[in-house]
Each structure stands twice: as structure tokens, then as C-alpha cells.
Amino acid sequence: MKKPQIIIVTGTPATGKTTIAKRLAKKQKATYIDVNLVIKKYKLVDKYDKKLKTNIVDVNKLNKVLIKIIKDYQNKKQSIIIDSHLSHYLPKKYVDLCIVTKCSLKKLQQRLNKRKYHQQKIRENMDAEILDVCLLEAILNKHKVKVVTT
Numbered sequence: 001m002k003k004p005q006i007i008i009v010t011g012t013p014a015t016g017k018t019t020i021a022k023r024l025a026k027k028q029k030a031t032y033i034d035v036n037l038v039i040k041k042y043k044l045v046d047k048y049d050k051k052l053k054t055n056i057v058d059v060n061k062l063n064k065v066l067i068k069i070i071k072d073y074q075n076k077k078q079s080i081i082i083d084s085h086l087s088h089y090l091p092k093k094y095v096d097l098c099i100v101t102k103c104s105l106k107k108l109q110q111r112l113n114k115r116k117y118h119q120q121k122i123r124e125n126m127d128a129e130i131l132d133v134c135l136l137e138a139i140l141n142k143h144k145v146k147v148v149t150t
């Protein structure tokens, strides 16, 4: 039997993580893990930015919870796909593959505008994509990285 795979999907908001993660989970018969639900369930929101309508999450606490989830699925010999722009902060030893989603800046701007985010939040997300923040952090964290353009 094939070793269960732990795949994380990271990337700037609206670059297509959820779309890719769900598609891959279906294809590989893996369990899709929605980190937003994990954050809610385990109350991992530290602060709420009212102006930007954004939750600030404690990444150390999130990592602890995600590692527990990973171990549970490894014991069950099941593959999982973890969907979050915070997933690349997981230590490399728990992760087989890190997918980083990217899209053109034009598309990203259209997708973010559609969401009616605060102008500052759109700017911050555009900058994050221009600077490849998720990709660079994933590489710095020594993940095995695969870039997927949506």
C-alpha cells in the first residue's frame, strides 16, 4: 500500500487554494482539511482586525492542532490535503508536498475586487503575491514546493 501523503496548499488569498485542494483531494481520494473550520473549532483567533475584517491567528497554536490532525490521519493510513495560506508554517518533517497557488495579478485583482474587501486588504494581498511571500516562506521552510498557476 502507498504511504499516506500529507499535502499542504498555500498561496495568497484568492489564488485558488480551495479550488485546487478540493480537486486534488477528490482525485487522490484524500481527506480535504479546511483550516478555517479548524481555526473556528479550536478557537485559534488571537485578534480581530475590525477595519480589515480579518482574523489574526496564533500560528504556533494552529501548528500544534494541525500536527495532531496529521498524526491522527497518518495512524489511520489516510492521505490529507490541508488548505490554508498558513499551512506552509508547518514544520517540513510533517509534510510530503507543499503546493503554492499563484495567478496573474490581473486575475487576482479581479477576484479580490469581487470579494468587496477593504482597499487596504486588497493592496496587502496584491503585494504579497507580487513579492511571492507564501512561495518564499515555503522555500525558506525547506518544503518540497510545487507551484500551480490557476
Ligand SMILES: Nc1ncnc2c1ncn2[C@@H]1O[C@H](COP(=O)(O)OP(=O)(O)OP(=O)(O)O)[C@@H](O)[C@H]1O
Residues within 6 Å of the ligand: 011, 012, 013, 014, 015, 016, 017, 018, 019, 020, 085, 101, 111, 149, 150
Ligand atoms: N483554476 C481556476 N480557474 C478559474 N478560476 C479559478 C481557478 N481557481 C480559482 N478560481 C476562482 O478564483 C476565486 C478564488 O478561488 P479560491 O476560493 O479557490 O481561492 P483561495 O486561495 O482558496 O482563497 P482564500 O485564501 O480566500 O480561501 C474563485 O472565484 C474561483 O472560482
Ligand SMILES: [Mg+2]
Residues within 6 Å of the ligand: 017, 018, 019, 083
Ligand atoms: Mg480558500
